[in-house]
């Protein structure tokens with residue numbers, strides 16, 4: 037009688053009871069995919085192991101956006117391959133495997149690969165490594181129709197509302213990695229949000245690559261303002277809804293109007309502009325109409341009380357002249373954003389910009405980045421100083437200790453006001469150990485260029 041070798045024998049449920057660990061690199065969208073993978077593996081009876089080296093399966097959710105991120109991803113995967121123990125599996129997931137050119141850069145010794153568009157196949161991928169019958173559980177699914185229960189419902193949570201991008205900015209690899217825009221169904225997003233709020237989350241952060249065009253692939257014109265409004269009206273016990281990655285286009289006006297209607301919708305506008313000189317923006321294949329940008333910023337300031345503006349910029353794009361850089365610096369000094377992120381241009385093979393000549397020397401690009409940061413620090417410092425004396429609500433996210441000048445160790449709580457986005461903006465420090473997830477009214481007593489210090493308001 038023909039007998040299958042041991043390894044061929046499929047053992048249903050063999051992964052149940054095993055442990056996994058997910059190491060997430062890159063952006064908030066990757067973090068959301070990791071949450072999804074975690075949820076699917078736990079549904080199979082597996083458990084999270086916080087020490088990757090001790091886990092039966094290590095999943096590295098890689099980033100492939102820039103060369104530096106790819107190098108880091110290869111390094112982390114290599115680390116786990118090098119310490120792999122018998123019977124342990126290492127999976128490379130995320131954006132790097134989706135970049136055909138770099139897939140081969142992933143270290144030998146990995147047991148499986150899943151691209152960023154396949155994260156929802158993690159269950160059957162892990163199952164087959166443990167010899168389970170390969171049942172295409174995710175047939176007919178995609179990363180945005182796969183609903184999952186967030187396993188971590190902390191004070192703040194990212195909810196990915198769409199993935200991919202229909203633009204083709206000259207420096208960007210995302211459309212190659214993720215493909216065109218695909219939006220998650222509004223009901224799925226609402227359900228995910230309701231679930232998180234029911235479990236104590238106070239801030240929901242909507243993320244995607246091109247958030248303002250949410251729903252366009254579903255045939256919905258003003259999908260994002262409608263979605264935001266439905267969350268504000270149908271999840272009344274959600275204190276804060278924040279949206280990130282807003283591409284500058286006229287739809288932003290409707291989003292601003294929706295923000296003005298509902299307190300839940302934070303008056304926080306994160307609009308990466310990348311540059312301000314129309315000639316550079318045209319070479320970047322990005323909107324170069326300065327009047328539109330001015331109209332959007334002006335509408336926000338006129339319509340929203342206390343609105344907070346964040347942008348992201350690139351210095352050193354091929355051909356960037358001193359005059360063009362000067363235009364960018366003046367733009368920042370004039371517009372006075374609350375928060376600015378600045379990156380130096382990174383030449384990415386496969387992008388339109390990679391073929392552009394006239395590179396800007398890396399040192400000059402870095403020098404220009406430094407000049408923008410310096411100008412922004414002065415603006416940010418003054419704006420933070422103006423917040424001293426104000427009483428604001430702080431979402432407590434961590435507690436720790438600090439040492440005072442006499443060397444005494446004191447408990448300290450760390451949080452954010454609605455004016456600061458998670459992970460990218462400044463923090464608020466308060467004395468004492470406050471409950472994580474609490475929303476505390478506090479009076480700002482001191483400020484640096486990025487952070488604030490506050491005293492909790494003592495109820496009378």
Ligand code: SF4
Pocket residue numbers: 201202203204205208209210211245246283
């Ligand atoms: S809009 Fe953003 S994600 Fe899309 S191509 Fe441009 S930079 Fe990349």
